[in-house]
């Protein structure tokens with residue numbers, strides 16, 4: 445039996461603009477812990493000790509150790525079917541856009557060339573003093589512990605949006621635009637507890653998009669969705685792909 449009723453299927457097939465909005469759940473099948481679920485990072489660590497500017501000022505070594513540990517997990521992880529299908533969909537059509545809250549780099553590794561990483565990227569660092577930005581691996585800075593700027597020798601920090609910090613304004617503006625003009629917003633693996641991404645999805649829906657949620661749990665946004673698919677993204681997305689592109693193979 446098909447997941448999508450005919451009207452939604454046709455809307456997706458003909459939509460001039462579709463936005464995928466992803467969260468930690470899409471990477472859980474790759475072995476990366478989520479934040480709020482069972483075994484989630486915020487169940488075992490205090491965000492205020494590790495993911496705020498104040499925490500970094502107080503104990504940069506501890507913050508770096510935590511990010512080094514998480515980066516290693518991301519490095520070893522491989523993109524799963526969920527990431528791969530979104531990348532394939534984007535390659536097929538320039539009307540498919542991707543906004544992610546994830547910093548793990550698995551979407552680009554799956555082949556998504558254009559995406560908005562709203563919360564930054566765990567492989568990127570920026571200087572706390574000058575404007576330099578580095579890639580930890582490509583710039584040979586992926587040793588454990590404190591890292592220092594190659595230009596001015598000041599302390600480097602993860603290029604990640606911490607609690608209490610502003611989002612990158614350009615990325616935010618672009619995200620609002622994409623959501624406002626979309627006809628379909630597909631929400632995957634996010635608990636919708638963070639206000640900016642949640643507002644982005646709500647904006648799309650207020651502007652006439654249908655919402656589709658893929659998540660084994662219900663979220664704050666479930667009531668405003670047209671469809672909630674209760675399952676793992678690596679299982680539900682391949683089914684949706686087959687319905688939208690019945691003549692295409694998955695390879």
Ligand code: OAD
Pocket residue numbers: 466467468469470472473478479480481484545546547563604605606607632633634635636637638658659660661663675676677678
């Ligand atoms: P959460 O950990 O809050 O939520 C993960 C969601 O994924 C939950 O609703 C799960 O039910 C769902 N989930 C788990 N496995 C899944 C699967 N295989 N397929 C589909 N869904 C699945 O993660 P986010 O909502 O992404 O911010 O968290 C948002 C932000 O809060 C993160 O970006 C992070 C955190 O503080 C920063 O690091 C800046």
